[in-house]
Amino acid sequence: MTVTPQELKARMENFKQVCRQNKLPQTPQKLAIFQHLAASCTHPSAQEIYDRVKEKFTNISLATVYKNLKKFTVLGLCIEIPIPGGANRYDAKLEIHGHAVDTANGLVHDLELPKEYNYSAQVMGRQVKQIHLTYYI
Amino acid sequence: MTVTPQELKARMENFKQVCRQNKLPQTPQKLAIFQHLAASCTHPSAQEIYDRVKEKFTNISLATVYKNLKKFTVLGLCIEIPIPGGANRYDAKLEIHGHAVDTANGLVHDLELPKEYNYSAQVMGRQVKQIHLTYYI
DNA sequence: CTCTATGCAAAATATTTGCAAGGGA
DNA sequence: TCCCTTGCAAATATTTTGCATAGAG
Numbered sequence: 001m002t003v004t005p006q007e008l009k010a011r012m013e014n015f016k017q018v019c020r021q022n023k024l025p026q027t028p029q030k031l032a033i034f035q036h037l038a039a040s041c042t043h044p045s046a047q048e049i050y051d052r053v054k055e056k057f058t059n060i061s062l063a064t065v066y067k068n069l070k071k072f073t074v075l076g077l078c079i080e081i082p083i084p085g086g087a088n089r090y091d092a093k094l095e096i097h098g099h100a101v102d103t104a105n106g107l108v109h110d111l112e113l114p115k116e117y118n119y120s121a122q123v124m125g126r127q128v129k130q131i132h133l134t135y136y137i
Numbered sequence: 138m139t140v141t142p143q144e145l146k147a148r149m150e151n152f153k154q155v156c157r158q159n160k161l162p163q164t165p166q167k168l169a170i171f172q173h174l175a176a177s178c179t180h181p182s183a184q185e186i187y188d189r190v191k192e193k194f195t196n197i198s199l200a201t202v203y204k205n206l207k208k209f210t211v212l213g214l215c216i217e218i219p220i221p222g223g224a225n226r227y228d229a230k231l232e233i234h235g236h237a238v239d240t241a242n243g244l245v246h247d248l249e250l251p252k253e254y255n256y257s258a259q260v261m262g263r264q265v266k267q268i269h270l271t272y273y274i
Numbered sequence: 275c276t277c278t279a280t281g282c283a284a285a286a287t288a289t290t291t292g293c294a295a296g297g298g299a
Numbered sequence: 300t301c302c303c304t305t306g307c308a309a310a311t312a313t314t315t316t317g318c319a320t321a322g323a324g
Contacts, residue, residue, distance in 0.1 A: 025323045027279060046314085061281045066314060068279090082219035085289080087313060100260050109261065123237050124246065126274035133270045137263035162298050162303065183289085198306045203289060205304095222314080224288060 001041050001110075011038040011092055018075055029053070029060055033068050034092070037078060043089040043099070043108040079130060081108060098133035111135065138178050138247075148175040148229055155212050166190070166197055170205050171229070174215060180226040180236070180245040216267060218245060235270035248272065 003011075015034050019026050032053045037044065044052075050065045069090055072078045081089040081099060089108050091099075098111035113133065121128055140148075152171050156163050169190045174181065181189075187202045206227055209215045218226040218236060226245050228236075235248035250270065258265055 023278095023324090025278065027323065029280070059281070061283095063282080063315075064280055070315090080221045082221045084217045084219045084225060088221060100263075102263075103266060111260065123248065123272045123274055126237075126239075128272050128274055129240060130273040131271070132273075134268070135260045135265050136267040136269070137260050137265055160299085160303095164298070164304065166305070196306070198308095200290075200307080201305055207290090 003039055003041055008039050015077055018077055022075060024071065024075070029057060029064055030068050032056060032060075033065055034072060034077065037069075037072075037090055038092040040092070041110065043081060043091050045087040045089055047087060049090070079132075081132065081134070083108075096131065098135065100135045100137050103136050140176050140178055145176050152214055155214055159212060161208065161212070166194060166201055167205050169193060169197075170202055171209060171214065174206075174209075174227055175229040177229070178247070180218060180228050182224040182226055184224060186227070216269075218269065218271070220245075233268065235272065237272045237274050240273050 036049055036052050046065050046069055050062045053060055073080050078090050078092045098113050100109045100111050170186055173186055173189050183202045183206055187199045190197055210217050215227050215229045235250050237246045237248050
């Protein structure tokens with residue numbers, strides 16, 4: 001299971017466009033962080049992204065990774081997957097989908113959802129900002 | 138929105154039975170912690186439960202609350218609701234249901250789910266241990 | 275040139291662990 | 300009695316923040 005080159009390209013294009021729209025400087029660090037996330041299907045944690053990006057940017061700080069992931073999340077460029085008793089995981093796949101958290105090894109898998117799961121845009125009279133459907137297996 | 142006396146009683150009965158079945162001593166602390174959780178519909182955090190239980194058990198420690206909530210969760214007496222950027226919340230309602238997290242004030246509400254959401258017992262060939270459906274509004 | 279991002283270190287949060295003493299079964 | 304639990308304190312883990320400097324637009 002890998003992200004196709006076309007999909008990766010689309011994610012990077014969207015990233016750059018959203019950065020421009022929001023006047024967010026496209027620093028090499030931001031690009032490296034997002035690029036790694038966008039190419040991943042392992043739902044990496046901030047620490048894992050940091051470890052990988054550090055290979056190129058030996059001086060990068062974990063705080064920078066956190067700061068940028070937070071910004072990306074707010075801008076809707078990725079979603080934050082909270083894990084009970086563990087670090088948040090991040091996912092650059094924007095289409096509505098679920099996750100299966102394997103409690104035996106901590107791996108997080110994407111799940112396609114049946115059509116019925118396409119959520120109503122309103123819950124309790126409020127616009128839904130984000131939906132998380134997680135199966136623990 | 139409150140837990141009905143019947144429901145509370147049922148939850149306490151189930152708690153006591155599960156404790157006996159698992160040879161878990163029913164200490165006053167455990168009873169107080171579970172009782173408060175079972176009577177709550179606010180999905181309290183460990184800290185909130187600690188604050189309340191401390192009114193009766195002035196010496197209780199936050200670690201004890203965490204230890205017991207963890208045990209309750211493992212035994213299926215409650216579920217742990219992870220909140221991005223915040224402490225876990227706990228819920229003694231065992232029926233499959235969703236949650237609406239109000240991002241404006243941090244309140245967590247229960248949501249009834251349409252029948253379609255009753256999940257298949259298998260995901261990726263594995264038994265589903267727990268399902269979390271959370272709307273962020 | 276201006277403004278934000280970065281890197282570092284320290285702080286803030288959240289949760290877990292080790293251990294001696296106490297108390298349920 | 301035996302073992303699990305409790306309470307305390309310290310350790311861990313995770314994430315955020317303050318600030319001086321660097322670098323993108």
